Amino acid sequence: MPGEPIIIKGKKKSGFLDKVKELLPEGGNLNLCLTCGACSSGCPATGLEDMDPRKFLRMAALGMDKEILSTPWVWMCTMCQRCIYVCPMQIDISQLVYNARAAWPREERPKGILGSCDMALRNDSCSAMGTSEEDFKFVVEDVLEEYQEAQPEFKDMEAPIDKQGAEFFLNQNSREPVTEPDELVPLWKILHLAGVDWTYGNKGWAAENYCMFLADDQAWEHITRITAKQADDLGCKIFLNTE
Numbered sequence: 001m002p003g004e005p006i007i008i009k010g011k012k013k014s015g016f017l018d019k020v021k022e023l024l025p026e027g028g029n030l031n032l033c034l035t036c037g038a039c040s041s042g043c044p045a046t047g048l049e050d051m052d053p054r055k056f057l058r059m060a061a062l063g064m065d066k067e068i069l070s071t072p073w074v075w076m077c078t079m080c081q082r083c084i085y086v087c088p089m090q091i092d093i094s095q096l097v098y099n100a101r102a103a104w105p106r107e108e109r110p111k112g113i114l115g116s117c118d119m120a121l122r123n124d125s126c127s128a129m130g131t132s133e134e135d136f137k138f139v140v141e142d143v144l145e146e147y148q149e150a151q152p153e154f155k156d157m158e159a160p161i162d163k164q165g166a167e168f169f170l171n172q173n174s175r176e177p178v179t180e181p182d183e184l185v186p187l188w189k190i191l192h193l194a195g196v197d198w199t200y201g202n203k204g205w206a207a208e209n210y211c212m213f214l215a216d217d218q219a220w221e222h223i224t225r226i227t228a229k230q231a232d233d234l235g236c237k238i239f240l241n242t243e
């Protein structure tokens, strides 16, 4: 309920906070809060579900694990880390939120994020839209040809996939090839005009990783390993993540 006071019945120990502290370097500084409120002032999720990062941390410190581990607010945090940036004590609230998410049964996590993560696990493109390697290749080649013809000043522009030894490995949000293919082109043009030697990967070309937002460590690692391995196999020196 909005504005409802927090009622503390006796002293409780927070098993959850202690557990997260054990996972983080320096315990994430989670016990150093000055209650200044700087984190809440810049947080895009402040006020949603009658929660804000300072309150979330205070409730965790007060041992209100049941409330912390059940509030849907954790899914409204964008993981932007603005709270750490502004905090005078560098307290890692986003890790606290992440671990609260991880405590939810997987099937009860928000359907949109869950579905996008599962879709990305379907094939090695890692696309949250389930787009296959073949479909990506078709769209890239089709759009490139169209622009090479329509804009002669870009007739030599390239959009390579699996170019061995390219300096930069570039990935791409899969919404663009699927719903807004023309949005692929501005970055290609910049890279072309800058003379950058780059490539997409046939595997792991999708830049988004919803499994991270789902707090599914295993799936997050699986996707990251596919894309990192592709960059390594191609001998690329620099990984350029566009997300």
Ligand code: SF4
Pocket: 032, 033, 034, 035, 036, 037, 038, 039, 040, 053, 054, 057, 083, 086, 087, 088, 089, 090, 091, 093
């Ligand atoms: S900014 Fe840091 S010290 Fe201030 S209330 Fe937030 S967590 Fe506590």
Ligand code: SF4
Pocket: 039, 042, 043, 044, 045, 046, 053, 076, 077, 078, 079, 080, 081, 082, 083, 084, 093, 094, 097
């Ligand atoms: S990481 Fe989450 S809690 Fe921190 S400022 Fe961003 S949205 Fe708010």
